Amino acid sequence: MLELVDNVRPVLAMTDTGVALTFENPYPAIGDLLVVVIAHGTDVVPPAGWIGLVTDTAGTRKFDAYAHTAADDDPDEFVFTSASDELQGALLVTSEANPAHVLEASAVANFAGDTTPPTPAATTIEAVHMLIAVWSTAGARAITAPTGYEMVDTYTDDLIAERTFAIAGRRANVVGAAIAQPDAASDPAGTGSALLLVLRDRFPVTPAELVDLVPGNIGLTGRDTRPPREAGTPEEG
Amino acid sequence: MAHVLLLHLDEPEGVLASDALGNLDDLRVEPGIVAPGYVTAWTGRGRSFDGATQALLAPDLSELGTLLTRDVTIQALISLNLDGVAAPMTAIARGVNDGSVSERYAYGLELAPHPTEAGLVLVRWFWSDYAGAIQTAPAGVFRSPGNGKEFMLTATRRWESSDRVVVRYYVNDQRIAELVTAAGDISGGTTGTTTIGARKDTGAWERWFKGTLDELVVADFEMSLEEVRHVWRRLTEYQPGAVETFGALAPVGLNWAELPYMSKLVKVVGQAHGTVVAEAEELRAMWLPPVATLESARAWEAGLKLSTKPRDSLDQRRARLIAYGSRLQGFSIPAVLQAVAPLLAATPDQLEVLEYDNIVTDGFDTFDTETKWLTGDVGAWAAAGGTLDLVHEFTDDIRWSVVGNTCHARIGIDTGETGRFYASAKIAAYDIAEDAEVGIVVENRVTGQRLLFGIRNEMGLLVLGWRKAGGAWNPVGGAFAGPVWLRVHNIVSENGIVPANPTWLEWSTSGPNSGFDTELVSGIAMVQWVGFGANSTAAPLAGDTTASFDDFLAYAPDGLRSFAWYIYRDPALPGIPDVNQAVALIKRMKPGHTFGGFTQAKVLPAGDTRDGLTSRGPLGRW
Numbered sequence: 001m002l003e004l005v006d007n008v009r010p011v012l013a014m015t016d017t018g019v020a021l022t023f024e025n026p027y028p029a030i031g032d033l034l035v036v037v038i039a040h041g042t043d044v045v046p047p048a049g050w051i052g053l054v055t056d057t058a059g060t061r062k063f064d065a066y067a068h069t070a071a072d073d074d075p076d077e078f079v080f081t082s083a084s085d086e087l088q089g090a091l092l093v094t095s096e097a098n099p100a101h102v103l104e105a106s107a108v109a110n111f112a113g114d115t116t117p118p119t120p121a122a123t124t125i126e127a128v129h130m131l132i133a134v135w136s137t138a139g140a141r142a143i144t145a146p147t148g149y150e151m152v153d154t155y156t157d158d159l160i161a162e163r164t165f166a167i168a169g170r171r172a173n174v175v176g177a178a179i180a181q182p183d184a185a186s187d188p189a190g191t192g193s194a195l196l197l198v199l200r201d202r203f204p205v206t207p208a209e210l211v212d213l214v215p216g217n218i219g220l221t222g223r224d225t226r227p228p229r230e231a232g233t234p235e236e237g
Numbered sequence: 238m239a240h241v242l243l244l245h246l247d248e249p250e251g252v253l254a255s256d257a258l259g260n261l262d263d264l265r266v267e268p269g270i271v272a273p274g275y276v277t278a279w280t281g282r283g284r285s286f287d288g289a290t291q292a293l294l295a296p297d298l299s300e301l302g303t304l305l306t307r308d309v310t311i312q313a314l315i316s317l318n319l320d321g322v323a324a325p326m327t328a329i330a331r332g333v334n335d336g337s338v339s340e341r342y343a344y345g346l347e348l349a350p351h352p353t354e355a356g357l358v359l360v361r362w363f364w365s366d367y368a369g370a371i372q373t374a375p376a377g378v379f380r381s382p383g384n385g386k387e388f389m390l391t392a393t394r395r396w397e398s399s400d401r402v403v404v405r406y407y408v409n410d411q412r413i414a415e416l417v418t419a420a421g422d423i424s425g426g427t428t429g430t431t432t433i434g435a436r437k438d439t440g441a442w443e444r445w446f447k448g449t450l451d452e453l454v455v456a457d458f459e460m461s462l463e464e465v466r467h468v469w470r471r472l473t474e475y476q477p478g479a480v481e482t483f484g485a486l487a488p489v490g491l492n493w494a495e496l497p498y499m500s501k502l503v504k505v506v507g508q509a510h511g512t513v514v515a516e517a518e519e520l521r522a523m524w525l526p527p528v529a530t531l532e533s534a535r536a537w538e539a540g541l542k543l544s545t546k547p548r549d550s551l552d553q554r555r556a557r558l559i560a561y562g563s564r565l566q567g568f569s570i571p572a573v574l575q576a577v578a579p580l581l582a583a584t585p586d587q588l589e590v591l592e593y594d595n596i597v598t599d600g601f602d603t604f605d606t607e608t609k610w611l612t613g614d615v616g617a618w619a620a621a622g623g624t625l626d627l628v629h630e631f632t633d634d635i636r637w638s639v640v641g642n643t644c645h646a647r648i649g650i651d652t653g654e655t656g657r658f659y660a661s662a663k664i665a666a667y668d669i670a671e672d673a674e675v676g677i678v679v680e681n682r683v684t685g686q687r688l689l690f691g692i693r694n695e696m697g698l699l700v701l702g703w704r705k706a707g708g709a710w711n712p713v714g715g716a717f718a719g720p721v722w723l724r725v726h727n728i729v730s731e732n733g734i735v736p737a738n739p740t741w742l743e744w745s746t747s748g749p750n751s752g753f754d755t756e757l758v759s760g761i762a763m764v765q766w767v768g769f770g771a772n773s774t775a776a777p778l779a780g781d782t783t784a785s786f787d788d789f790l791a792y793a794p795d796g797l798r799s800f801a802w803y804i805y806r807d808p809a810l811p812g813i814p815d816v817n818q819a820v821a822l823i824k825r826m827k828p829g830h831t832f833g834g835f836t837q838a839k840v841l842p843a844g845d846t847r848d849g850l851t852s853r854g855p856l857g858r859w
Contacts, residue, residue, distance in 0.1 A: 001414055125353060127375030128414040173375050173416050204357050206380040207388035207408035210279045210314065210473070217472055218508045219247075219280035219452040220312060222240025224258045226301050226457070 002130050002201040004169055005032065006093035007152045012086070012159050019159065021080040021087040027070075033097040034068045035199065038080055038089035039136035039165055045081045049074075059108040059193030061136040067102045088136060088165035090153050098200040104129055105198040107178075111137075112191045119146050119181035120196040124172045132197040133181070135166045137190030146182035164190070172198065238532050241303050242431070242455035247282035250275040254284065254293060254433075260303050261431055264293035269442050273434055278451035279314060279387045284434075288322060288447025292435035294333070296428065303331055303431055303455065306423045307396040309344045310460040312468065314451035316387040317348065317358065325349035325359075326446040328390075329453060332429045333437040334365065339426025341365035344455075345436060346392050347444060349376075356380055360406050362394055366422040371438075377406030377414030387451060389469060395459040395550055396421060403550075405459075410469035412462055461551055463528045471515035479514060480507030526558035534558065543825065544818040546580065553579045561826055573826050573833075577804060580819040581835070582812030591803040591839065595796050597648060599789040601625040608839050613645045616771065624665050624785040627675065627769065632777040635673070637687070637706055639776065645678055647768030653795035659726035660767040663749065663788045666720070669694040670773070670780040674704065677723050678770035679761065686761035689770055690725050690742050692784075701744055703758060704772065713756050717746045724753065725767075727760060728794065738762050749788060767791045801832045808837040 005028060010021045021038065028034070035053070038044050039061050046052070046066050053065040068078070070093075080087065107120035119133045135143055140158075143166035145151040154166035166184070181196065243257040244264075253263035266272050273284040273291040286292070297303055313328060330345035342365040351357035361376035374394075382388055391407040399421040406414045430437075433453070434446040484493050484503045493499040524533055534554040538545055543561060545554060560576035574585040581588065597609075604610065604620035612618045615635055617628045625646065629635055635644045652658050662677055669675060669692060676691010687706040692699055695710070701721065702712040724743035740760025745752040769786050804823065806814055820835050827833035 001412060126378055127416050128377065171416060173418065175375070201378075201414075204378045204380045205408055205411050205413050207382050207411070209382050209386040210388060217280045217476055218512065219245060219314065219472075220243065220454045220468070221512075222243045222258065222454045222456065224241060224260065224301065225239040226241075228300070 008091040018083040023091040028093045035092040042085040053103045061193035063195040086160040096202040116183035121178040130199045134195040137192035142187040144185035238458040244453040262295040262298040264295045283451035286434040286446040294432040310456040312391045313453040317448040327436040327444040330436040341424040343425025365424040372420035375416040393459045410466040475515040476508045476511030479511030483507040581814040589805040629782040634776040645770035647766040651796035655795040659792040661724040666785040672775035673773040675784040
């Protein structure tokens, strides 16, 4: 079952050719899926070996998401670069994600001067999929995750222009199209964009068949150890 | 922890299926349904349902019945036939939903073909709420192994509150989903009817199961992942292995499996042996807290005298046991938070551990008057540009002899029983009216003793010196200008004749670490407060008096401050914390040499930490 195992906060720094967002390799289990989400204003160049999941330019702030399957020859750092922009992002380590179909859906929403930044609506066909919500706002803001979401990380950078980034996640728990999500909270009011990713669970398990060369197993067992019921015990319901 | 229903479904043809535990009456048909077929299944016999007309039902038989409106586990050995199936299929439903409370669905389990992905199967709980509406839990998904291929399916439901129910699904020994639903109102009555192979809703049979039910058990607890895996291992490893082991005792060349008597004997003896091995292995593998069953966890809790809530989940109990055990490796804040959080109706990240140090510093980027500094009624204190600025206006009356000890900014300091302390600061700038003085102040407010060490305007001339309350000004050093670095302490002692309450006064105009001159004076006993203050021997002030202080440090090497810690819960959080249970658990988990407590306020009135109350110390102000 898809789980968020770890997350890494990047380091943002100026370089000779622009800015670099550097994630230290968390060295997860080989085969775990690393997902990076970046909020930016200009084009981002990912390192080798990362596939693009989504590039969303619809929002005021743009988002890119990438994925990479952890391998034993991965470098110590993953560096994402841009010509010049206040990049922000997070690296998520997931276990039992679907490596062939990582992303089921994504959506973007803008907000301006809002103390309750929206979370874009989610479309998911399986309750076990995971929703990842990201908010990027101008200025230093205290972002609180929406009800039901667990905040993964939130921080403020100020290399070029002060910006706040927040990322939260939850199990979908419901299925359907464009399911409304609760709003986050921003103190003070924030202006920026929000992204929602729906990460797919692993390929559904195929249970092995019960095979016995000599059929006739005892099967399931059980015992009722409940104490006798007293007279007059009220009916439940 | 009990099983309430056990259907082997291995009765010979013509014999009604029965509950091995005696809680359900024999399963039979009624108008509208026909009996499922008798077939060979993995355990020997099972019942085959055609997905259109075949089902069974029975009322409760024993007084204990099969009603479960909270935690439930349904485990079944089943095979599916998905040919032509488009609608959900009911494996079992407790209740026939005829409009009466007693027949509302207390629980039910159904499977359904995935709406868009061929070959995938959804499995999900359903039940009725208090209004009688059917609530369907979110579904787990697995890929069908193929028509007629038998596997083990387990579904668990854990009721946590009226708006949170956790459901888990397993195929064989793998968990395929853990999901949460807010439908926590679960209805059902004690005289309800159980149906197998279909569900009855307002008089109509629907959602017919198509496949074979080999065995089915219902339990009143949430089976853990380890327990599910252990059932699987018993069925697929221990029992078959024991059968083979015993079968190997047959004479060489004899194929016991082909001899009816021998094969039955080998199977019975072998599986019995395998069951014993499985039980022993379960005891061995599942007694430690991280994998304990609910039964074992309760035994651990009783033995360790850990306080718990009755509705604590197995996950919470395990986490608490682990946290309790990990304390033996040293004081682990995350472990304490993990253990205490459920009792405080919070998650660990919603709680904060307040810890303290015997050293307090302040660079005055801000002036924290909520949890750190107290200020007096006279004078204005504010942090600006990295200094703490005091402003007394012309005509203010700041005489200690008149206004008492209110001309100050102070913090509490716990010097312990030795009374040793150290305080230092920089007076960065100053403009002092004639006959006024500013500086570091140390005091004991119980005895009324106070000492100021700083700068005084003596008839227009600025001089360094000190004064005790009620005493004269004592100049030290000579002429000076610019910022002054001051130290007051009684940590260093000197052999020979010393004054009462020996206190070292040190001053430098060179910098914070060099050029200090010293003077040993008779200070005050048991300093309790350090900070900054001002005094005047004339009233009103002859002019504005201002001072800027910086680089404050206070140190109490023998204080108890660093041994105190508190778990803080924001009172604005929803829910009701069980404070008594939490405090009892904290006391059991904390290192013995510390004081640990719980608080919903970061600032409390003062008292004494050593008597077990939170009224004094790090949170305290007089």
